[in-house]
Amino acid sequence: MNTGYKIIRGKVLVLLVAGHNYPQLRGGNLKSSDLYTGKLVEKLASKTKSWAIISEEIQLDPNWYSQSPFRLKVKQLIKDNDIKAVFDIHGKKDSDNLIEVYPNKNFKKLFTSSLSGFLLKNFKDNDQLTISEDLGRTNIPSLEVEIRKDGRIPGTKENQEILSLLSNLLIKVVSFLSKN
Numbered sequence: 001m002n003t004g005y006k007i008i009r010g011k012v013l014v015l016l017v018a019g020h021n022y023p024q025l026r027g028g029n030l031k032s033s034d035l036y037t038g039k040l041v042e043k044l045a046s047k048t049k050s051w052a053i054i055s056e057e058i059q060l061d062p063n064w065y066s067q068s069p070f071r072l073k074v075k076q077l078i079k080d081n082d083i084k085a086v087f088d089i090h091g092k093k094d095s096d097n098l099i100e101v102y103p104n105k106n107f108k109k110l111f112t113s114s115l116s117g118f119l120l121k122n123f124k125d126n127d128q129l130t131i132s133e134d135l136g137r138t139n140i141p142s143l144e145v146e147i148r149k150d151g152r153i154p155g156t157k158e159n160q161e162i163l164s165l166l167s168n169l170l171i172k173v174v175s176f177l178s179k180n
Helices: 037-048 069-081 105-115 131-136 157-179
Strands: 005-008 014-018 024-026 029-031 051-055 085-092 099-103 142-148
Touching: 005 037, 005 069, 014 037, 014 069, 014 157, 037 051, 037 085, 037 157, 051 069, 069 131, 085 131, 085 157, 099 105, 105 131, 105 142, 105 157, 131 142, 142 157
Parallel strands: 014 051, 014 085, 085 142
Antiparallel strands: 005 051, 024 029, 099 142
């Protein structure tokens, strides 16, 4: 059965999300995919033994539609598998910053010290309710991670830097969660 997403079962209670791995529909328009986010999430999941969900077909944008099947599946995975933290991986427009992170309130509260060295951003005050913001309403720590294209292209030095940064952050989060 084609569900529109791939699930990777993990051993640690962290879920990695690549909801924009394929193009998505938003407001009647087809938005392009965040290239290579699925590959990046697969590598991180393999390296850190995290759970993962990766879009595999065109769908409603899960970061804009709170009742999208993909977002509902994210919430079901969290509930059914006692997931304690989420990393929502995205592409970003090219800029000077290789990586920017948007922690929800719960993530900030628990993991601020682990985010030193990352460019922290705040969610925009608009009508959009991102996955990370939505999960904050249920006290799930979630970090939206936005990565410049060269950091997502497999084999680049920027990609290796991203893999290292996120793997190290995931290890810190898993370590904290295992003690609490």
